[in-house]
Amino acid sequence: MEAVPPECVEALREAEKRLVNSYAPYSGVHVAAAVVDEEGRIHVGVNVENASLGLTICAERAAIAAMVAAGGRRPRCVAIVSDAPQPLPPCGACRQVIAEFAGPDTPIASRSAATGETRLWTLGELLPHAFTPRHISGSGGGEEAGLSRPRPPGGRGG
Numbered sequence: 001m002e003a004v005p006p007e008c009v010e011a012l013r014e015a016e017k018r019l020v021n022s023y024a025p026y027s028g029v030h031v032a033a034a035v036v037d038e039e040g041r042i043h044v045g046v047n048v049e050n051a052s053l054g055l056t057i058c059a060e061r062a063a064i065a066a067m068v069a070a071g072g073r074r075p076r077c078v079a080i081v082s083d084a085p086q087p088l089p090p091c092g093a094c095r096q097v098i099a100e101f102a103g104p105d106t107p108i109a110s111r112s113a114a115t116g117e118t119r120l121w122t123l124g125e126l127l128p129h130a131f132t133p134r135h136i137s138g139s140g141g142g143e144e145a146g147l148s149r150p151r152p153p154g155g156r157g158g
């Protein structure tokens with residue numbers, strides 16, 4: 001196994017602590033994710049399943065939403081911990097949501113709490129040729145779109 005990047009070590013630990021809060025009565029697969037933002041803060045999410053099944057929210061997207069709500073915009077690492085027997089990669093939807101904020105070199109570390117096995121990818125490996133804010137013309141011109149924040153009152157308009 002490749003060495004887990006230092007920014008991911010604590011995130012894996014935090015995700016594992018929260019695994020107990022995962023709400024997964026239907027699949028029985030409990031997942032927690034932790035995102036390290038540009039200031040080194042860690043934002044955690046767990047999967048939240050729903051009786052409708054289709055409205056289930058993955059841990060990775062919940063963690064990204066928590067990061068954004070806290071003002072973070074640039075993930076340095078996305079860590080995933082589950083009780084599945086192998087390290088789970090993020091699903092396609094989560095890869096796309098991570099790519100809204102993270103670059104192709106962003107490490108994605110995943111651990112099975114059941115076996116202790118850890119896998120490491122980059123976002124670019126999991127989602128090559130990602131569709132990103134850069135591809136939306138008029139969104140502010142690419143990278144800045146990922147940092148979008150409301151204009152302050154009285155601030156300059158665009």
Ligand SMILES: [Zn+2]
Pocket residue numbers: 058059060061090091092093094095
């Ligand atoms: Zn997902």
